[in-house]
Amino acid sequence: MCWRSVLCGGVFVIAGKRGQKDDWDIYSFHINSTVTSRYATTVITSRVANRMNESKEIEFHVRIPKNAFISKFRMFIDGQVYDGVVKAKEQAQQQYTEAVSRGESAGLVSSVGRTLEEFKTSVTVAAHKKVTFELTYEELMKRTHGKYELQIHARPMQPVSDFKVDVHIHEEAGISFINVKGDLSTKALANAWVYFYPTVNQQKMCDSCSDQGMNGDLVIVYDVNRDNGLGHIKKSDGYFVHHFAPSDLPRVPKNVVFVIDQSGSMRGRKILQTRTALFHILNDLAEDDYFGLITFDGNIFHWKRELVQANSKNLESAKNFASNIQARGSTDINQALLQGARMLNDHRREGSASILILLTDGDPTSGVTNLENIQSNVRQAIAGKFPLYCLGFGFDVNFNFLEKMSLQNNGVARRIYEDSDADLQLKGFYEEVATPLLTDVTMIYVGGTNLTQTNFSQYYNGSEIVVAGEITDNNIETFTPQVVGISVRMDSQYSSRVWAYLTVKQLLDKELQLSGPEKEKVKKEALELSLKYSFVTPLTSMVVTKPPGENTDVLHKPKEGKTPQRWQPPVDQSFSRQYLAPSIHLSGSPIGEYHKHKKTEINEMLHNLYF
Ligand SMILES: *[C@@H]1O[C@H](CO)[C@@H](O)[C@H](O)[C@H]1NC(C)=O
Ligand SMILES: *[C@@H]1O[C@H](CO)[C@@H](O)[C@H](O)[C@H]1NC(C)=O
Numbered sequence: 001m002c003w004r005s006v007l008c009g010g011v012f013v014i015a016g017k018r019g020q021k022d023d024w025d026i027y028s029f030h031i032n033s034t035v036t037s038r039y040a041t042t043v044i045t046s047r048v049a050n051r052m053n054e055s056k057e058i059e060f061h062v063r064i065p066k067n068a069f070i071s072k073f074r075m076f077i078d079g080q081v082y083d084g085v086v087k088a089k090e091q092a093q094q095q096y097t098e099a100v101s102r103g104e105s106a107g108l109v110s111s112v113g114r115t116l117e118e119f120k121t122s123v124t125v126a127a128h129k130k131v132t133f134e135l136t137y138e139e140l141m142k143r144t145h146g147k148y149e150l151q152i153h154a155r156p157m158q159p160v161s162d163f164k165v166d167v168h169i170h171e172e173a174g175i176s177f178i179n180v181k182g183d184l185s186t187k188a189l190a191n192a193w194v195y196f197y198p199t200v201n202q203q204k205m206c207d208s209c210s211d212q213g214m215n216g217d218l219v220i221v222y223d224v225n226r227d228n229g230l231g232h233i234k235k236s237d238g239y240f241v242h243h244f245a246p247s248d249l250p251r252v253p254k255n256v257v258f259v260i261d262q263s264g265s266m267r268g269r270k271i272l273q274t275r276t277a278l279f280h281i282l283n284d285l286a287e288d289d290y291f292g293l294i295t296f297d298g299n300i301f302h303w304k305r306e307l308v309q310a311n312s313k314n315l316e317s318a319k320n321f322a323s324n325i326q327a328r329g330s331t332d333i334n335q336a337l338l339q340g341a342r343m344l345n346d347h348r349r350e351g352s353a354s355i356l357i358l359l360t361d362g363d364p365t366s367g368v369t370n371l372e373n374i375q376s377n378v379r380q381a382i383a384g385k386f387p388l389y390c391l392g393f394g395f396d397v398n399f400n401f402l403e404k405m406s407l408q409n410n411g412v413a414r415r416i417y418e419d420s421d422a423d424l425q426l427k428g429f430y431e432e433v434a435t436p437l438l439t440d441v442t443m444i445y446v447g448g449t450n451l452t453q454t455n456f457s458q459y460y461n462g463s464e465i466v467v468a469g470e471i472t473d474n475n476i477e478t479f480t481p482q483v484v485g486i487s488v489r490m491d492s493q494y495s496s497r498v499w500a501y502l503t504v505k506q507l508l509d510k511e512l513q514l515s516g517p518e519k520e521k522v523k524k525e526a527l528e529l530s531l532k533y534s535f536v537t538p539l540t541s542m543v544v545t546k547p548p549g550e551n552t553d554v555l556h557k558p559k560e561g562k563t564p565q566r567w568q569p570p571v572d573q574s575f576s577r578q579y580l581a582p583s584i585h586l587s588g589s590p591i592g593e594y595h596k597h598k599k600t601e602i603n604e605m606l607h608n609l610y611f
């Protein structure tokens with residue numbers, strides 16, 4: 001089971017001395033994930049018995065995806081239920097501080113890995129008593145590279161006699177393919193049930209698992225069927241969710257400028273990986289793309305001062321330039337980005353999509369170094385005309401700065417983890433934006449209100465635009481996107497929770513860009529929604545209630561900060577993932593009938609909306 005034994009060795013650093021077999025016993029561990037139209041609700045239920053004749057502190061310790069919001073946590077002890085309560089962060093903090101001042105050593109929880117966060121709490125259980133922990137988290141899966149990926153991390157920390165992972169996927173449009181680390185695939189089925197019930201012996205099969213039992217990821221990759229129209233609109237309970245991901249549009253030629261940090265800190269493996277990634281990326285450019293290459297330290301180096309066409313002669317010359325990138329000197333991010341923006345601004349082309357990509361591993365140290373001044377300069381130079389993507393290499397970057405700057409310019413920031421696969425991470429990111437299909441996308445909903453983001457500067461093949469909102473007065477008659485067949489067989493909470501999830505995520509992005517009273521207003525909105533829907537977000541915390549006299553735990557959502565709070569071996573990285581091999585069961589009838597709507601009408605609408 002441990003097919004990368006090199007990496008499995010370093011995995012069990014956290015177990016400590018607790019959880020021995022003669023101590024307490026996890027006799028049942030269930031993970032139950034239900035995915036309805038890409039919205040995943042996962043419940044982890046762990047049942048533990050204290051086999052000792054004295055009371056024991058029993059720990060619950062799991063990992064969940066970074067993108068998820070915890071929405072519920074409860075403990076059942078001796079017929080009593082203890083429900084975690086989501087509160088505004090300050091309020092929770094106060095409760096926590098009070099606990100500390102009473103001499104209770106309340107411990108903060110959570111830490112950050114590459115894709116996972118840690119949830120940890122403990123409770124004292126009397127001799128020969130049992131406790132059940134139940135954690136619920138929710139996540140809207142994001143489509144990248146043409147697929148959705150559901151990651152479930154299974155690591156109960158000891159072999160468990162009743163160990164079950166169940167994943168139920170319901171996609172009304174039909175699943176176009178599903179892949180569970182194997183080669184299973186199918187067409188046009190609405191439901192999939194993936195299950196994994198290993199015996200205790202199977203849980204010990206991994207070389208290094210031994211007494212610690214299972215440790216691995218169940219990774220389910222799938223996509224859904226799509227027609228060529230406006231996509232799917234699901235309505236329920238006065239809310240709607242619109243998934244829009246056409247793939248048969250022609251690609252829009254792009255103009256892309258890579259701005260690459262070659263300051264001294266990039267020396268060694270980072271610069272090698274950057275070169276490798278650049279080679280691949282240059283190879284992938286299409287002949288009608290235009291591109292530019294800038295490297296910078298304290299100075300700016302243009303490969304060419306203007307954008308040039310990606311023909312074979314230019315590509316050869318660019319590769320030659322890339323292979324000679326040397327790391328030295330300081331970091332002038334401001335000047336480098338302004339030059340990149342200038343190149344794109346000088347090269348306006350009808351019907352093309354411009355993209356600016358910055359790769360850096362450190363803070364600005366020369367030229368303009370005041371972060372706000374840089375942000376304002378860059379914003380002015382770009383003026384909303386194209387997106388800026390910032391790739392922060394390693395943990396010496398001020399990621400907040402990069403994130404804010406990207407968001408201010410319609411892009412996103414991404415962390416590149418300093419590891420042997422960094423070149424693949426860079427290439428992977430580039431591939432996400434490599435094929436623009438639409439630019440300046442505006443989604444319009446007559447009869448819809450409280451909409452999540454409706455303007456998108458570019459839409460890339462393999463991704464997806466998701467908009468949710470309320471239907472005005474719950475009046476389906478006046479809600480016009482007259483599209484696709486909608487099934488009413490769905491969880492009535494679905495749409496409103498997706499709406500809340502998206503709204504909170506987007507308000508948090510907005511909050512990051514604002515300052516002063518506007519920031520406070522947006523923050524307040526995000527806080528209210530987080531509280532209403534009981535999401536543990538960066539603005540809220542969950543106070544874990546426990547039996548009287550016990551420490552209070554306060555759970556925070558960790559931030560993608562400058563340095564990880566507690567850096568751990570890269571157990572959750574894609575290249576080191578240890579996959580679990582479950583069984584899969586597909587059901588449901590082919591859904592050929594689902595999208596039989598007037599195709600021309602839809603195409604017309606699409607045309608009117610987007611061109
Ligand atoms: C999993 O969750 C779904 C939805 O809440 C529920 O219907 C189902 O019974 C659960 N399955 C198990 C095995 O607990
Ligand atoms: C617990 O059991 C051990 C032996 O199994 C015994 O020595 C000890 O006295 C017991 N303690 C209590 C509190 O009953």
Ligand SMILES: *[C@@H]1O[C@H](CO)[C@@H](O)[C@H](O)[C@H]1NC(C)=O
Nearest residue numbers: 146247249250251435461462
């Ligand atoms: C977009 O992706 C789909 C599926 O991966 C592919 O069939 C199609 O050719 C791509 N479109 C373009 C313009 O590359």
Ligand SMILES: *[C@@H]1O[C@H](CO)[C@@H](O)[C@H](O)[C@H]1NC(C)=O
Nearest residue numbers: 448449450451470472525529
């Ligand atoms: C939704 O919009 C209506 C008006 O269109 C407004 O009265 C209401 O407060 C909004 N709800 C939320 C949660 O923002």
